[in-house]
Amino acid sequence: MFNFYLLSSVLLISLIFFFLGNNRAKNLVKLNQKNLHSLTHYYGVYSLLASLLPALGIFFIFTICDDLIFAELIKKHIPKEVVASKDYNFTIVLAQINNSVEGLIFGTPPQWVTNAAEIWISWIHKSQIITVIICISTALISGFLGYKKISGNFRSRNAVEKIVMSILAVSSVIAILTTIAIIFSVVFESIRFFALIPYDEFLFGTVWNPQFEGAERAGSGQEGLSQYGAIPLFAGTFLISIIALCVSVPVGLFSAIYLSEYATSKERAFFKPLLEILAGIPTVVYGFFAALTVAPFLRSSGSIFGLDVASESALAAGLVMGIMIIPFISSLSDDVINAVPQSLRDAGYGLGSTKNETVIKIVLPAALPGVVASIILAVSRAVGETMIVVMAAGLAANLTANPLDAVTTVTSQIVTILVGDQEFESAKTLSAFALALTLIIITLGMNFYALHVVKKYREQYE
Amino acid sequence: MNNKFITPLEASDKVKKSIAKRRAKDNRLKLYGRVAISLAVCFLLILFYSIFSKGYSGFFQYYVTLDINFDRERIDPKGDLSDNSLFDGEASKIVNESLFSIIQPQGRKAKKQAKKIVSSGKDVRIAKMVKNDPSLFGTTTKVKFALDDDIDSFLRGYIKRETPESERRISNKVIEYIDKLNEEGRISYEFSDYILSGSASGNPEMAGIKGAFIGSMLTLSVCLLIAFPLGVATAIYLEEVAKKNKITEFIEVNINNLAAVPSVVFGIMGLAIFISIFGMPRSIPLVGGMVLALMTLPTIIISSRAAIRAVPPSVRDAAYGIGASKLQVIFHHVIPLAMPGMLTGTIIGMAQALGETAPLLMIGMVAFIVDVPNSILDPGTVLPVQIFMWADFAERMFIQKTSAAIIVLLGFLISMNALAVYLRKRLERRW
Numbered sequence: 002m003f004n005f006y007l008l009s010s011v012l013l014i015s016l017i018f019f020f021l022g023n024n025r026a027k028n029l030v031k032l033n034q035k036n037l038h039s040l041t042h043y044y045g046v047y048s049l050l051a052s053l054l055p056a057l058g059i060f061f062i063f064t065i066c067d068d069l070i071f072a073e074l075i076k077k078h079i080p081k082e083v084v085a086s087k088d089y090n091f092t093i094v095l096a097q098i099n100n101s102v103e104g105l106i107f108g109t110p111p112q113w114v115t116n117a118a119e120i121w122i123s124w125i126h127k128s129q130i131i132t133v134i135i136c137i138s139t140a141l142i143s144g145f146l147g148y149k150k151i152s153g154n155f156r157s158r159n160a161v162e163k164i165v166m167s168i169l170a171v172s173s174v175i176a177i178l179t180t181i182a183i184i185f186s187v188v189f190e191s192i193r194f195f196a197l198i199p200y201d202e203f204l205f206g207t208v209w210n211p212q213f214e215g216a217e218r219a220g221s222g223q224e225g226l227s228q229y230g231a232i233p234l235f236a237g238t239f240l241i242s243i244i245a246l247c248v249s250v251p252v253g254l255f256s257a258i259y260l261s262e263y264a265t266s267k268e269r270a271f272f273k274p275l276l277e278i279l280a281g282i283p284t285v286v287y288g289f290f291a292a293l294t295v296a297p298f299l300r301s302s303g304s305i306f307g308l309d310v311a312s313e314s315a316l317a318a319g320l321v322m323g324i325m326i327i328p329f330i331s332s333l334s335d336d337v338i339n340a341v342p343q344s345l346r347d348a349g350y351g352l353g354s355t356k357n358e359t360v361i362k363i364v365l366p367a368a369l370p371g372v373v374a375s376i377i378l379a380v381s382r383a384v385g386e387t388m389i390v391v392m393a394a395g396l397a398a399n400l401t402a403n404p405l406d407a408v409t410t411v412t413s414q415i416v417t418i419l420v421g422d423q424e425f426e427s428a429k430t431l432s433a434f435a436l437a438l439t440l441i442i443i444t445l446g447m448n449f450y451a452l453h454v455v456k457k458y459r460e461q462y463e
Numbered sequence: 464m465n466n467k468f469i470t471p472l473e474a475s476d477k478v479k480k481s482i483a484k485r486r487a488k489d490n491r492l493k494l495y496g497r498v499a500i501s502l503a504v505c506f507l508l509i510l511f512y513s514i515f516s517k518g519y520s521g522f523f524q525y526y527v528t529l530d531i532n533f534d535r536e537r538i539d540p541k542g543d544l545s546d547n548s549l550f551d552g553e554a555s556k557i558v559n560e561s562l563f564s565i566i567q568p569q570g571r572k573a574k575k576q577a578k579k580i581v582s583s584g585k586d587v588r589i590a591k592m593v594k595n596d597p598s599l600f601g602t603t604t605k606v607k608f609a610l611d612d613d614i615d616s617f618l619r620g621y622i623k624r625e626t627p628e629s630e631r632r633i634s635n636k637v638i639e640y641i642d643k644l645n646e647e648g649r650i651s652y653e654f655s656d657y658i659l660s661g662s663a664s665g666n667p668e669m670a671g672i673k674g675a676f677i678g679s680m681l682t683l684s685v686c687l688l689i690a691f692p693l694g695v696a697t698a699i700y701l702e703e704v705a706k707k708n709k710i711t712e713f714i715e716v717n718i719n720n721l722a723a724v725p726s727v728v729f730g731i732m733g734l735a736i737f738i739s740i741f742g743m744p745r746s747i748p749l750v751g752g753m754v755l756a757l758m759t760l761p762t763i764i765i766s767s768r769a770a771i772r773a774v775p776p777s778v779r780d781a782a783y784g785i786g787a788s789k790l791q792v793i794f795h796h797v798i799p800l801a802m803p804g805m806l807t808g809t810i811i812g813m814a815q816a817l818g819e820t821a822p823l824l825m826i827g828m829v830a831f832i833v834d835v836p837n838s839i840l841d842p843g844t845v846l847p848v849q850i851f852m853w854a855d856f857a858e859r860m861f862i863q864k865t866s867a868a869i870i871v872l873l874g875f876l877i878s879m880n881a882l883a884v885y886l887r888k889r890l891e892r893r894w
Contacts, residue, residue, distance in 0.1 A: 068742070162790045169704055172696035176718045176764070179757045183728060186735030252499045259496020274884075276503055281880055283818025285847040286514070286869050289854050293862065294513045324506045331503070353478075357489035378723075385725025387821035392854060412727050412821070419734060420824050437731050441724060448723040 003129060007060065011140050015053035018144040022048030025151050039158035047157040050164050052144025056136045063132045071124055078117045187441060190434035197428045198229045203435060206230015209398035209409075211418065211429040229432050231439070233398040237315065237408030241394060242383040244319025244404055245326060249379060252323075253330025254372065260331070261338040262360050273335070280328040288392030291321035296393055308405060313395030316404040322389050329379040337371025338364060370458035374451040381447040385440060387412040411436050514869050521867025524655040524668060524860075525615045526607040527581060527644055529561040533593065535600040544594055554586035558608065565647065566640040576637055580644075582609040584657075584669045609657065610650070612667040612860040614641060618650070621859050658867055662833050663849065667860035670853070672868050674835045678748055678828070678843030679817060685752020685839055686759060686816050691809050693756070694763030695798075698805070701764075702771040703793050722761035729758045730825025738826060745827030746842035754822050759812035766808020770801040803890030810883040814876050820847040846872045 023045030026037060037044070072095055083089060094114075101110055101118040102125075151157070195203070208228040256276065260269050296317040303310035310316070341364050349359035365372070395407030396417055418433040469477070537557060541548035559578050568577040585608050592606070593599055609615075613632045616622050618641070628635050644650050661671025697718075705711040733754035737743045743750050774797050782792040798805075823829070828844050829852060836843030844852075846868060853865040 158788060162788060165790055166704060169696045169700040172693050173700040173705070173714055175693055176697060176714055176721060176760065179721060179732075179760070180717045182736050183724065183732045186732050187728070190735065252502050255495045255499035256503055259493065259500055263493050263496055272500055272504070275507065276500075279503065279507055281814065281818075281876060282510070283820065283847050283872060283876065285818070285820040285850050285854075286510075286873065289850065289865060289869065290510055290513060292854065294509075324503075324510070327503050327506075355485045355489045357492045358485070360492065381723060385727065387725070387727045388851065391821075392851070412725065415727055415731065416821060416824055419731065420827075420829055434731065434735075437728055441728055444723055444725055445720055448720065452719075 004060075004064065007133060007136060008057075011053065011056045011060070011136055014137065014140045015049045015056075015144060018052045018148060019045040019049040022046075022148055022151055025148065026157075029151070029153060033153065037153055038156045043157040043161050044151045044155075046161050048144055048147045048151070050161065051147025051150075052140045054164070055143045056140035059139055060132065060136050063128070063135070067125075067128045067132075071121060074124070075117055075121060078113070078120055080113050083113065183441070187434050187438045190431050191438045194428060194431035194435045197431065203229050203231050203432075205232060207232045207400055209233045209414070211432055227428060229428065231411070231436065233400040234409060234411045234414055234436065235439075236400055236402075237394070237398070238384055238410040238412075240315050240402065240404060240408055241319045241322060241390060241410060242380055244316060245323035245383045246376070246380065248320055248323025249326045249330050250376060253327045253375075253379075254334060256327070256331040257334035257338055257372075258360060258365075261335050262356065262364070273332070276328045276331050279324060280332075282325075284325065284386060284388040285392070287321050287325050288388040291317050291389055291393035295321055303405065310405045311395070311407040313393060313407045314405050315394055315408045318390050318394035319404065321393065322383055322386055325386070325389070326379040326382055329382055330375050333375030333378065334368070334372045337368045337375065340371070341367045370454050374455045377447050377451040377454070381444040381451075384447075385412065385444050387416060391416050411440050415440070514866050514873070517863055518866030518868075518870040520619070521863035521865070521870075522655055522658055523652055524657070525610045525618045526651050526653055527562075527610055528605050528607050528649045528651065529558060529565075529581075530603055531557060531561055531589065531606045532603045533589075533599045533601060538589060538593060538600075544597065546590075549586075549590040549593070552586075552590075554589040558585045558589070565649070566643050568636075568640070573636055576634060577640055579611055580614055580637065580640060582611050582668045583666060584609065607651070607653070609655075609668045612858055615668060616859045617641070618652075658864065662835055663831060663844065663852075664833065665831075667856070667858045667864060670861070670864055672846065672849060672871060674832065675844050675846045675849035675868070676871070678836050679845040679847075681748035681836060681839050681843065682751040682755065682823075682828075682845055683813060683817055685749055686755040687809070687813060689753060689756035690759050690763055690812065690816075694760050694809070694812075695767050695805055697760075697764050698767035698771055699793060699798070702768050703797065704789075718761050718764050721757075722765065726758055726819055727821040727825065729754050730822030732757070733822060733826045744840075744842070746830045746832065746844070747840055748828075748836060748843050748845075749839040750826050751823050751828050751845065752839065754826060755816040755819060758819065758822065759816050762812040762815060763805075763809050766811070767801070767805040770804025770808070771797060773804060774800045803886055807883045807887045810879050810886070814879040814883075817879070818847055818872065818876055820851055823848050824851070 023041055026041035026044035030037060030041065075095070075098060076091070079094060083094070097110060097114050098117045098121060101114055102121050206228060208230045209232075210228045256272075260273060264272065292313070296312060296314060299314060299317050300310045300312060345363050345367060346359050349363045354362070390410045390413040394410060394413060396409050396413065397407045398409050398414075399406050401408060415433045415436050418429060534557065535542065538552040538554050539548050540551050558581060559574075562577060562581060563574065566577055568574045588608060589606070610618070613622065614637070617633055617638070622631055622633060624638065641650070657669050657671045659671060660673050661669055662674035664670040697714075701711060701714065733750060737750050737753060738745060778796055778800065779792050782796045787795065823845055828848050830842060830844070831852075832842050832844055834841070850865055850868050850872065853861045853868065
């Protein structure tokens with residue numbers, strides 16, 4: 002609430018400067034009969050930005066920094082006995098203090114925690130006062146300086162445009178920042194994981210059985226229970242993706258051929274969006290469908306043939322995932338097939354070939370790179386898909402090629418490990434980051450490869 | 464060797480013979496195409512059928528009508544209608560007495576079983592009624608109460624009368640009571656007033672999607688407020704302002720890569736950056752919205768760029784010609800013309816965000832939260848996560864409720880996509 006009031010008053014001040022600047026420019030025109038360089042409202046906007054931006058910048062620096070500074074300062078207020086004790090952990094102490102600052106008190110905290118919290122609260126008050134004074138005065142002073150600048154010779158439009166341009170440039174950097182954030186968050190934790198578990202054990206081990214260290218320590222004397230061999234997860238992901246492809250490639254490809262070559266334009270306009278609905282359905286709905294409709298159906302029909310189908314089977318998850326990625330293949334392939342120049346088809350017809358021969362022997366080979374790319378993209382979609390496998394494929398890390406068994410995948414393990422509370426230091430939690438790293442590498446690799454295929458093998462027409 | 468020359472007559476004969484076969488091949492390919500499309504459409508229909516046939520009944524549930532004597536002394540002992548006073552009151556007891564007067568259970572055990580027929584939300588219901596309308600006090604009114612989920616499942620036929628008592632979730636006695644209530648015409652099957660206005664609850668008969676729905680809206684508004692300005696600004700910068708150099712190329716590659724990153728990875732990033740490093744609380748719509756914004760950013764940027772590119776250069780040249788500056792060209796001409804395309808892309812991105820589950824699981828929006836979130840800083844959940852959670856519960860009635868929640872979610876997604884299509888059709892310009 003405090004931040005809200007502060008920000009709105011800063012905004013109000015800068016709005017006042019907008020009107021002041023605007024009026025001053027108008028008056029200049031009236032009094033001196035002189036031509037200004039820019040339209041009057043640019044002078045107003047300039048004063049507004051001059052007062053708003055520095056104040057906002059200072060505000061954000063203050064709000065980000067104050068917790069960090071407090072955390073550093075509070076160290077002095079932790080008694081020496083506590084620091085010297087064996088199980089001293091600053092993060093935990095800090096969390097204790099923060100909790101009592103926010104009024105979340107569990108049991109009776111030691112006296113020094115309460116004291117530290119009181120000091121912390123007094124700092125918050127002080128820093129609030131300082132922030133208010135500095136922000137408001139910055140807004141006033143820099144706004145006033147901007148206002149002072151207004152004169153006939155001042156090129157306010159150029160100045161405003163420069164600022165807006167830099168705002169645009171900064172926002173385009175967010176995409177890079179996101180990528181960096183993803184890479185940092187995943188790579189650093191993965192490095193910590195590989196410090197605990199050697200990477201060859203992770204990549205080539207055949208048993209996946211993560212346990213919390215706490216559980217091990219307290220557990221039934223089963224030391225070294227945890228095993229982090231990711232091969233079963235990769236195998237499970239691979240199996241489910243293969244099943245999904247077996248459904249989606251034929252259906253998607255034949256649909257694309259039919260839509261682009263045989264269908265009337267009315268049929269096309271009807272069926273193409275209909276297929277694309279499949280891509281718009283949330284994955285959690287597919288997961289629900291797989292777990293509650295497809296899996297029981299497979300189980301009961303399996304028992305008719307005397308097959309023992311697990312209630313959570315790779316087959317159910319794979320089939321439903323195949324349905325989900327049909328539109329990725331059909332839509333993209335359809336676009337690619339459509340892009341093959343009509344002259345190639347006409348040449349084929351001119352030689353007396355039937356439509357079938359034209360499609361199979363001329364159009365498809367010409368469109369092949371695009372079709373392959375669409376399939377690769379669909380695979381990368383399948384590999385990264387989470388909810389269907391979480392809900393329908395199970396959690397048992399079986400190393401099996403039997404589609405009727407329960408398998409688990411990279412994504413579903415990430416979800417199971419990271420949902421709920423976790424201790425950030427344990428190998429189990431960190432293993433999720435290592436899995437995520439491999440997932441990113443696989444999907445991005447496929448993406449790059451797909452683009453590469455398209456670029457390299459694209460036939461140049463015309 | 465087979466390369467002897469054949470006369471044209473022989474050739475045409477050969478072609479004639481083969482032509483039926485070739486035609487058949489052609490028809491076969493056509494047939495395969497038709498089969499493929501009908502399969503895909505079939506899948507879609509089966510999916511919708513299985514959801515709708517289950518979900519339709521999720522909007523309804525069984526109620527029992529009881530005569531309640533609104534005795535102020537007993538319901539509101541302090542007489543001030545405060546939560547405390549109503550909590551101290553004996554509302555449930557009154558309901559039970561009214562129920563007992565009809566079915567007349569004998570003995571303590573029978574009474575205990577009979578109490579469970581009416582949902583445990585009965586006292587809350589009475590409290591709500593008297594708060595809304597204190598004039599009820601002193602009257603005897605017919606009030607409808609939800610039945611317990613097991614009874615509901617029994618009335619729907621999922622729990623069979625024929626099943627031996629030991630394997631059934633409800634006893635013979637209770638079935639007897641229900642028959643009695645049914646004979647008196649006190650049981651009715653009506654539109655559920657819990658599904659749309661209730662929140663998460665462990666009792667399936669009282670569970671509703673209001674909390675998740677509001678959480679979804681809060682999360683989505685955060686997502687929109689961050690992703691739309693950022694996405695549009697980035698698209699403008701890349702298309703109109705930036706020179707083509709190494710840096711802009713790098714940004715472009717980055718954006719395309721982000722579009723390919725699996726959604727669950729965005730959740731991991733949110734967990735590691737927002738929650739672990741910045742120390743933001745778990746389960747709040749603000750963090751959820753931020754994660755979803757980063758996820759939908761590539762979609763918005765890519766479609767906005769396409770929309771900007773579709774504005775013909777002649778428009779820009781005309782504006783430059785009459786002396787507009789670069790920014791004036793962009794903000795006065797290009798953006799208004801590209802807006803429909805940008806909005807379409809944004810709506811599609813928002814629809815994606817509305818249906819997304821996995822990244823929100825990572826940042827803890829999967830917690831069991833009964834309260835409806837009031838702001839973006841209150842812990843909450845969202846519709847898809849609610850669906851995921853309900854799908855895991857064992858009670859039979861949750862299947863219907865889950866399907867009903869899915870129908871609501873799909874309804875929203877379909878209307879958002881329809882809006883996008885409409886906007887595109889309506890505002891599309893041909894140059």
